[in-house]
Structures are given as C-alpha cells and as structure tokens.
Amino acid sequence: MMYPFSEVEEKWQKFWDDNQIYKTDFNKIDNKLYSLVMFIYPSGSKLHIGHWYNYGPNDSWARYKKLIGYNVFEPIGYDAFGLPAENYAIKTGVHPYDSTMQNIKDIREQLKRMGCMYDWDAELMTCDPEYYKWNQWLFLQLYKKGLAYRKNAPVNWCPNDQTVLANEQVTANGTCDRCGAVVVQKNLTQWFFKITEYTEELLQGLDTINWPEKTKLMQRNWIGKSVGAEADFKVFGSDEVITVFTTRPDTLYGVTYVVLAPEHPLVDKLTSPEYKNDVNTYREFVKTLSELERTSTIKEKTGIPIGAYAINPVDSKKVPIWIADYALLTYGTGCVMAVPGHDERDFEFARKFALPVKKVILEPGTDADTELLKAYTGTGKMISSDEFNGLDSEIGKQRIIEYLEKRNFGRRKINYRLRDWLISRQRYWGTPIPVIHCPECGIVPVDEKDLPVNLPYEVEFNPSGKSPLTTNADFMNVKCPKCGSDAKRDADTMDTFVDSSWYYFRYLNPHINDAIFDMKKAEDWVPVDMYVGGAEHATMHLLYARFIHKFLRDLGLTQSDEPFRNLLHQGTITNKGAKMSKSKGNVVNPDEFTQKYGSDVFRMYLMFMGPYDLGGDWSDHGISGVDRFVQRTYELFNRFKNLSEKVKTKEKFEIETLNQDEKSIYRKVNHTIKKFEAEINNFRFNTAIASLMELINELKNINNCSKELQLFSLERFAILLAPVAPHLAEECREILGNKESIFMHPLWYSYDEAALVADTVNIAV
C-alpha cells in the first residue's frame, strides 16, 4: 500500500489549523522559546530550495523543543521591499506592489504546504504602511538623537541609463550590466545612520552572545579596530594640515611621502597649478575603479604627485604629497603616511615611482647597511630616528605618541574600519524617508503624528536621472510643517536592511498602531532564543540588527543588549556550484519535489543530505532513499493497526526477560532515542535521520517480539518521527490507535539507561 502523502498532509494540516495548535500563548513565558528564521524576500521569486533548507529543518528542531515542553513561538513574514521587484517593473511594466503581493500570495500557499508550526497571526510584510510607518518613526528617533545625518557619498552612476546602479548591477569590468557603459562614481547628499556611535559596544557585545565563532570573527574583522596614532603633517608654504592615521607611529622617521585619497577635499587646495591637469585626469580615472580594485594588493598601484610638500612632524623633513588609488576617503582620515621601508604596499609603490626608501626599524640579525629587498614589517630596534634610536619599536610606538602629544603634533587614536550606514536609496520600492526639504527652514522632519508617509502607487520607474518618487507631484509637493511655505519631500527611500533590523519585535504584535511594539511582550519574548539564517548575512544584516536593538534599548523600549541570543547558519544550497538567484537563473523549484514525494520526504531529504551548516550543491540523487524509508515506515505501522487498543502500554522492560530479537530491538529503540535527541538538539539532522533508518532496519525482526514490545517500539518510533516528518508521524500514530494529535501537548519518551549496555565491548589496541 502506497503512502498517500497528499491526503495525509492535507488532513493533518487542516487538523492543526482547525485546532489552532501552533498559536502561541504569549502569557506562558517560563518555558518560552522564540525560534526565528530570516524572513522571506518575496520580490525576487517564489520559495526556492534555499528557503526550504532554512525553514524545514529549523521547524523540525522547534518541533522537538515543543514536544519536550517548550512554549514555542515560530513566526514567518515577508521582507517585501527591495531592488529586484523594481528592476522587474522596469523590465516588464508590472508594478512592484502588484508583483510583490502576487508573490506573497503564492509563497504563503507554499509555506502552508510545508507544514511548519507558523503562528499565522504573527505574519507581517514590510511593504505594509502599518509596518514601514515604524521604520519612519525609527528614523525620526535616530534623527532626534543626532544619529541620522546627511553627507555626501558616492554612488555608482550609469551616464547612459541616467540611473544609480547597485553594486550587483556593475560588472567586474566596471560597466553597466544593462547597457555596457562605463560606470562612474557620482557624489550625492545622502542619509546615514551613525552605527559608529555604537562601535565599541558592538565589538564587546560579541563576547556575550552564543553565535558561531566564525561569525563573531567576521564581525570583529568588519569592525576592524586598530590602535595607533594620528600625526599632523603641516603643508609646506600653507596653513593646511594633513592628518594621517597610522598603527605604526614607530616608523614615522621612515616617511618618504604622503598620500591623499584622490577625492580628498584638500587635493583641490593643495595641487600646484602645473599639476592640475594631470591630477584632474587621474581623478577621473579613479572614479571608474571599484573599491575592491583600488585596495587589491596584487594589482599594481597607481598615483601621481600633486606638486605640494608636507613637513614630517618628528624630523621636519619635507616629503612630497601624492594622490593614489589605494588611499580611501572612507578609511581613517583619508590620508596615509607612506613608509616604504616597513610597509609592503608603500614599498611596491616607492619602487614603481622611484621614491626613496628609508630604513628605520632593524630586522633582528641585520644591520643598518643591509639592503632592504622588501619591506620589513616586523618589530625591532629603531634607527635613524634621532632620540628614539636604539629603542625597541614596541616601546618606541608609545614614546613617539607621547612626543607628538606633547608638541600637539598628534595624538593617541583608535581607528575602526566600520563606517556609518548609508540608508538613502534613489529608488521607489522602499520606505519613504520622512523628511521635508523647505527652502526657508531647511530639513524638517515629518511630525510623528503625520506618519506614515505613504508610498504612492503612481510613479514612473523608468530611469530619468532622479529618484522615481520625484515623478509623483502629489507626493513631492507639500507645505513645510514649520513655516507653511512650499516644500518638497525627500525623494529617496530607505535601505531595506532598516526593515530587517527590528522585525523580530514586530512579530509579537504586527498590527498595533500606537507603538513600534508592545514593550511588555517584548520584555517577555526578546531576545530571540534561536535565530537561523544564511551566513551571507554575517556582517551586514546581523550587525545592523544589533545596532538598532541597542538604539531601541537606549530609547528605553527594551532592557536587553542583544537581539539574538543564539545564532546558527544553515549552509548554502548551490546549483551547479553557484548560489541560487533569479538573476543567475539557476533557482530550483521545490514544488516539483513536494508534489512528487510530499513535504515530509522533501524536508527529510534536505536534512539527510549532509551537515546543516555546510549546505552543498543541489542534486536530487538520493531523495528516493528517503521516500523508501517513508514507504517502509507506513507499511510497518499498517501491519499493526489499532495495536494500542489490544495491548497495554509498558514503559520499561527487564532485559533478562527478553529473547534475542527482543533484546536487540529494545536496545536499538533506546539507543535511537538517545542518539536522535543528541543529534537534533545540535542541528545535526543528517545523523538524526540516519539513526531512524538504522532503527527501521532493526525493526524488520519485530514479528518475533511480544505485543507489548511491539507497541513500545512503534509508539517511540512514531514520536521520534514527529519532528522530522510531522504528517507521517501523526498518521502512523493514528494507525496504531491513538486519537489525539502528537503536538497537542508535550510528548516525548526518555530512554532506559540499562538497555544501552552492550553484552560485549570491543576495545582497540
């Protein structure tokens, strides 16, 4: 008899729904478990295998937790704003709202067929004004605290299409992926959130959360703390000062030139007239380079002198000022002191342009006359450094800083790589920035009572050189709330990472309209106990969310310091070696498999494929093995219909009273419970399922057992199946003669320790 998965799954999904089994009682908090998955990005495509791989196994873990007694909250929602829907609109003319809503409708149906424990009352979508209103509110709070500010920042600009391009739309050659034109950098005034206000706390906080070490390490490196000093170089024949940041103040005597970022504002002031033309040409060239190209240590550096000189604060020597691609305005002060003798990049640059190399740190085992064949970047005795000669460079670092500070030529300084968060997007499909630009009053934030600023439906998406919202006059033209004169709204929208920075609060009460979230509920349910999502979010989303959480705490809205107590990454399921994405056209549709095998089989196959955190390349080879396992399971239970009505349940057996087959089955059942629990608790689903397969292989001798042991084994088998194949487990247990759903109340069996001891033990010598 074939397992009728389609009817069975429909039947139990309806039963769970009718009985509201997965509605969370938010008042029971002593055993609460907030299990969160990264929400769905619906403007690209429907659910794909990556989503299933994230959600299915995580639901199995949560189901296990529910069975052992946790009060689980498992929400799902839609990260509905974003670029792909807008690009789709430009291509096809289908409005982003329409395509997104259609996608959400389709995805919701797919999600329901997965059979996860979602609490549908908690469903939310970020493109709903009742959601993005609170993005705007959040913006206003940040603005009020001085943590939202405007400054110039470059964007990728396609001069042909007259539009801003996402990094993804720029090819490796620096051309527009639509029209092939060379992309340039263009400065626009844009909004930033001042995440750097929280840098040190974001760094320290990593020690308090249970996240994968690699993720914490990536965040640490992303924040990029470095301890060093700033040194002020006076510009020769000018009042201007060039301030550099260095981690190696001990090499200050080795400076032979100074480099400014080509876009540094001082370049205009300092370039001498005869260099102007070359400098301008060079600056145009640098605009075509990506940051990655500019900082690559393998690519040959470029640069030119600007005809000006700086004075080294320690020895008053005159050194030339250059501009070069590898100096970035966004890191440190945008100015670099170059020490070719002790920095590899500077060495290479000095070689190329015949700039002097000066040795000021002695590599142990060499002397002052040994020629430097490459930069020596280690520590050693200081030489050619006046009063600091002979000092160990580590001590010299401190002495030089003291020297600079005493003369007011510099100061101790900690620098971070982390930059403020640019949130302005010159796009339509996002949260409007709640700001009005008044010719009289300047920037006027929208009053909180006037939120939300609704995103209008009628706009022109086709690129016109300006943000799409400018094409809707009704939206753009407003009276200034302060003075009443004619004013304009901000035409930009927010980065969608703003939406995803606080949604875990909103799930608790997605529809309240008088607050961003219910503080009491949030205190009970946040931090999230387990957050599972892709490792590709390690540095951006997961850092932004931590920042916003800390900001909300400082507003007094929550007590906790961190949003996600535990974090795990499922691996990436690739297709032909590459991450699945609509733009690559290599998305695998899960429906094909769920229709053929059912959702339990598909879920189990994804879990059985390999370690959860590794993912792997997609292949459907092997799904038939899981299907066979399910068929054999169903067939096995059908041989024992209504057994529970004929036999009394027994909790434990005395091993000595059992025959040989009974003994090994009794052992296997108990051993499997132990093994399965240990594996699923740690998200090791592949071995958890392997243990169930071992169990059913053992159960082939079940006919030689007493009725009591048969019932004992099958009951336990059904419950072990429940987390990983919930529909099948319900059905099998019903076949045995049980009337109630497994998931109605906590239900788990412990194992008999005495059964685990084997008769003989092999010891390797």
Next chain:
RNA sequence: GCCGAAGUGGCGGAAUUGGUAGACGCGCUGGACUCAAAAUCCAGUGGGGCUCACACCUCGUGCCGGUUCGAGUCCGGCCUUCGGUACCA
C-alpha cells in the same frame, strides 16, 4: 586582494572530537518474485594483491612537510571551490 569557510569511495556523506576510516543513503553487481518489466525483498560493493574459500597482506581522507606509540582529526606551507566585501538581500 582582504575577511570567513570547505575538500573523505562512482555519488551525498559518517567517524562518540587524537584511537578499528567509510555509519546511513544513492548508484552499481548478483539473486528471489514475475510470461516480462517496474516496484519490493535478500546478498555484495574503497583500490590493489593473494586465496577454491574462510582468512590475510598492502595502499588510501586535496597537495607538500611536521608533531605523536597512533593524525581524516593537531601544527606549518600550498592548491582548488564556496560565502562576504558596505546599493542583491
């Protein structure tokens, strides 16, 4: 380039974290059932060697080296692949 990972049979992977490498599954081979096929069930299955056979020997966890009585696991150096690199999310 930089930051973070991964590499084990024909394939996906397992190995209680330094102690019998290859659990479980796919595939394949042989057998049973069948007029036949499919499905199902049973047996075998890392390479090489030696055996009628049981057994036994030997090589083997990306590459090179090291530590150790003992290394898939630890250390150093590479190679390849993947994720991120601040406007895909």
